[in-house]
Amino acid sequence: MASDKDSSSEDEPPVESVHYLLLSGLIDGVTASNVEGYLSNSLDKVNDVVLLGNGTARVEVADDNESIKEFLKDKHKIKKQQIEIKLTDPPDPASVSTSTVAATPDAPLTLDYYPDLIEVTFDDDIDTDAIQMYFESKRSGGKREKVVESIKTFEEGVIHVKFESPDDALAVIAHGEHSIKVKKQPRKLDIRYVPLPPVKEYDKNKLIIKDIPEGVEEVVLSLFIEKHLGLDEDDFTIDLRSGVAILLLESSYTDEELNEMVEKLGAKNLPRRKEQLTIERCEVNYSIYVAGITNKGLASEDNLELYFESSKSGGGDGVVEKIEMLGKDKAKVTFKDHS
Numbered sequence: 590m591a592s593d594k595d596s597s598s599e600d601e602p603p604v605e606s607v608h609y610l611l612l613s614g615l616i617d618g619v620t621a622s623n624v625e626g627y628l629s630n631s632l633d634k635v636n637d638v639v640l641l642g643n644g645t646a647r648v649e650v651a652d653d654n655e656s657i658k659e660f661l662k663d664k665h666k667i668k669k670q671q672i673e674i675k676l677t678d679p680p681d682p683a684s685v686s687t688s689t690v691a692a693t694p695d696a697p698l699t700l701d702y703y704p705d706l707i708e709v710t711f712d713d714d715i716d717t718d719a720i721q722m723y724f725e726s727k728r729s730g731g732k733r734e735k736v737v738e739s740i741k742t743f744e745e746g747v748i749h750v751k752f753e754s755p756d757d758a759l760a761v762i763a764h765g766e767h768s769i770k771v772k773k774q775p776r777k778l779d780i781r782y783v784p785l786p787p788v789k790e791y792d793k794n795k796l797i798i799k800d801i802p803e804g805v806e807e808v809v810l811s812l813f814i815e816k817h818l819g820l821d822e823d824d825f826t827i828d829l830r831s832g833v834a835i836l837l838l839e840s841s842y843t844d845e846e847l848n849e850m851v852e853k854l855g856a857k858n859l860p861r862r863k864e865q866l867t868i869e870r871c872e873v874n875y876s877i878y879v880a881g882i883t884n885k886g887l888a889s890e891d892n893l894e895l896y897f898e899s900s901k902s903g904g905g906d907g908v909v910e911k912i913e914m915l916g917k918d919k920a921k922v923t924f925k926d927h928s
Contacts, residue, residue, distance in 0.1 A: 605633060605651050611677035612646045613756065616670045624648060627667050631660050639680075643704040643755050647677060678731060678763045702782035704755035705738075707762065709748050710779045710916075715771055717748060720778070723769045724750055724761060731760025746916065749783055758782070793841040795871035796850060798834040802864050809859065810834060817853050835871070875910070875924050882918040893920055 612624065621638040624646055628635045634651035641647060652660075657676075665672050709720065721737045723729055735757035741749045752758045761767070767778040798810070807829045814820060814827075814836065828835040842850070847870060855868040882888050887896060890912040897904045897912075910923040 605653055607636070607649060607651050607679075608657050609677050609679050610648045610650060610674055611756065611759070612648065612672055612674050613644060614670065614672040615644045615646060616668055619646075619667055621646075623667055627665070631663075632656070641704065641755075641759065642702075645704070645755060645759070647680065647759075649679075678760065680763050702784045704782070705752045705758050706783040707750050707752075707758055707780050708783050709750055711746050711776055713771070713776060714745075715769070715776055717742065719769060719771070720748065720750070723767075723778075724752075729761050729767060730764025731757070733760070735760065744916065790873040791844070791847070792871040792873055793843075793847070794838040796836040796838075796847065796854075797869045797871050798836055798854070799832065799867040799869065800864065801829070801832050801834060801866065802859070802862055803832070805859060805862075807834075813857070813859055814854070817857050818850055877922050877924075878915075879920045879922060880918065882920065888914075888918060890914055890920070893922065897922055897924075 610628075615624075619640075621640055624638045624640075625635045625648075628648060628650060632650045632652045633656075635648060636651060637649040639647045650657075661674060661676070665674050717740050721740055725735050725737050727733055729735065736753035737757075738751045738753045740751075743749065752761075761780065762782065767780055768775045769778065770776070801810070807827050810827055810829065811822060811825075814825065815822060820838075824839050826837045826839075828837065851868045851870065854866060856865075858865055879893070882893075887893055893912050894909050896902055897909050898906055908924055910925045912923070913921045915921055
């Protein structure tokens with residue numbers, strides 16, 4: 590009977606389990622579909638592919654341990670480019686939404702953050718040397734030592750940590766919660782990838798006129814604009830202030846047309862003046878920075894949203910896109926409409 594049991598257990602298929610793979614060395618243009626297709630040829634299940642940018646991807650797969658070990662021993666190529674595949678830690682649910690860019694199946698590699706740079710925020714005063722030692726240790730994620738290239742302090746309790754390798758930053762992000770001991774007391778570290786600066790967006794019917802000499806009146810500016818842009822007086826209005834004016838065009842124009850206007854006006858002098866005007870596109874701004882929040886009742890994302898969507902601030906219901914607290918008394922408020 591014992592031999593029957595032994596033989597039956599030997600015939601049982603290997604137990605599948607979930608594994609997370611980190612792919613690096615992917616060339617530009619590789620899509621999630623490419624990655625999934627390649628892995629599906631060797632592994633039982635490919636559950637999720639997340640393109641992380643900078644030639645890397647994290648993939649959730651399911652197969653038995655022995656098959657995974659054998660697969661990792663092989664050499665791998667996607668689109669004729671040799672890549673590296675190794676096991677990695679599972680993503681932390683709290684960090685996935687802020688640290689990764691989920692891609693559609695046919696989307697190229699994209700990212701909206703610096704893959705080797707993280708922002709660390711903390712309360713109280715913590716020595717940056719202690720923070721560097723922590724992030725270079727195995728305790729900060731990935732079960733391996735890492736290399737910190739530099740640390741830059743932005744303000745009290747906010748630093749940027751740049752790693753030598755994006756893999757090191759990914760290991761830290763994927764680790765989840767972080768804390769170090771200061772005077773034998775644990776101090777929590779909140780981390781996220783540092784986002785890339787947003788792509789600038791410009792108004793389609795506004796230009797900024799700077800360096801207007803003292804004494805120049807609005808009528809002179811109007812005649813100057815009519816002459817060099819070929820516009821009628823009904824085609825625009827001017828809001829003139831001290832040395833600066835906003836040129837508001839009645840119609841919207843393409844970027845090419847507006848850039849041409851900037852070039853034309855910037856190349857001409859005002860009548861009987863030697864100075865040239867500075868002409869710029871008008872940048873659309875959806876966000877404002879709020880500093881010096883002394884009212885503790887306002888120092889939270891929810892309460893700031895209530896304030897900016899109330900009549901007290903001149904806002905209205907649903908005008909706020911999001912609010913980010915940048916410290917105890919600072920916040921960035923982003924609106925759904927720039928107007």
